[in-house]
Amino acid sequence: MPCHEPPAIVVHGGAGDLAPDDASSGVLGPRLDGVRRACAAGLEILRRGGSALDAVEAAVRLLEDDPLFNAGTGATLTAAGDVELDASVMDGETLRCGAVAVVKDVRNPVSLARAVMERTEHVLLAGQGASAFARPRAISAAISPRRPRRAARR
Numbered sequence: 166m167p168c169h170e171p172p173a174i175v176v177h178g179g180a181g182d183l184a185p186d187d188a189s190s191g192v193l194g195p196r197l198d199g200v201r202r203a204c205a206a207g208l209e210i211l212r213r214g215g216s217a218l219d220a221v222e223a224a225v226r227l228l229e230d231d232p233l234f235n236a237g238t239g240a241t242l243t244a245a246g247d248v249e250l251d252a253s254v255m256d257g258e259t260l261r262c263g264a265v266a267v268v269k270d271v272r273n274p275v276s277l278a279r280a281v282m283e284r285t286e287h288v289l290l291a292g293q294g295a296s297a298f299a300r301p302r303a304i305s306a307a308i309s310p311r312r313p314r315r316a317a318r319r
Contacts, residue, residue, distance in 0.1 A: 172208060172211030172212055172220075173208075173211075174204055174207040174208050174211060174220055174221075174224065175204075176200050176203045176204040176207065176224050176228075177200065178196050178197075178199065178200045178228065178234055179228075179234055179235050179236065195233055196233050196234070199227070199228065199231045199233055199234060200228075202227055203223075203224040203225070203227040203228050204224065206220075206223045206224055206227055207220035207221060207223055207224035208220070210223055217257065218254065218256055218279065221254065221275075222254070222275055222276060222279055225252070225273075225275040226273045226275060226276065229272070229273050229274070229275060230272075230273070236250075237250065237272060237273060237274070238272070247269060248269055249266075249267045249268070249269060250265075250267075250268045250269070250271065250274040251264070251265065251266045251267070251268070251274065252264065252265055252268075252274035252275040252277065252278040253265075253278050254275060254278045254279050254282055255282075256282065261282050261283075262282055262288055263278045263279060263280070263281030263282025263283070263285070263287075263288060263289075264278050264281065264288060264289045264290075265277045265278050265281060265289070265290050265291065265295040266289060266290075266291040266292070266295070267291050267292040267295075268291075268292070268295045268296060268299075269292075269296065270296050270299075271295070271296060271299050271304060271305065272305040273304070273305060276304055276305075277290075277295060277298070277299050277304050280298070280299070280302055280304060281295075281298070284302070285298070
């Protein structure tokens with residue numbers, strides 16, 4: 166049944182506490198701007214008739230590419246100082262899902278999670294297996310030159 170309601174999208178910038186100096190330094194403005202950019206990108210896709218999955222992937226990729234968010238280029242480092250990224254997606258119409266975990270060398274894990282959903286019989290690929298799956302599929306296999314800025318809390 167076709168939907169006659171205007172499209173809508175909700176984007177949140179993550180959960181958890183801000184670092185003590187973040188709140189006083191005015192970083193909330195840039196974070197809110199980043200969420201708004203992600204929301205606008207997803208909404209534009211929906212307005213052009215694109216799928217919800219396309220809209221979600223585009224919005225999350227923008228957050229993953231923004232070092233202000235604890236995702237992708239802004240991810241918190243592990244206690245060992247490594248980047249380990251996770252992502253998952255689900256198609257609400259078909260209830261298919263895909264996810265990746267402990268990925269160290271993929272710029273946008275949300276795109277890799279979508280590929281797991283669409284191109285495999287698996288639900289989750291992790292670590293080196295997820296990275297190996299990404300390489301022949303033209304999924305960017307390099308973290309942005311901007312190193313994540315957050316160290317794990319011990």
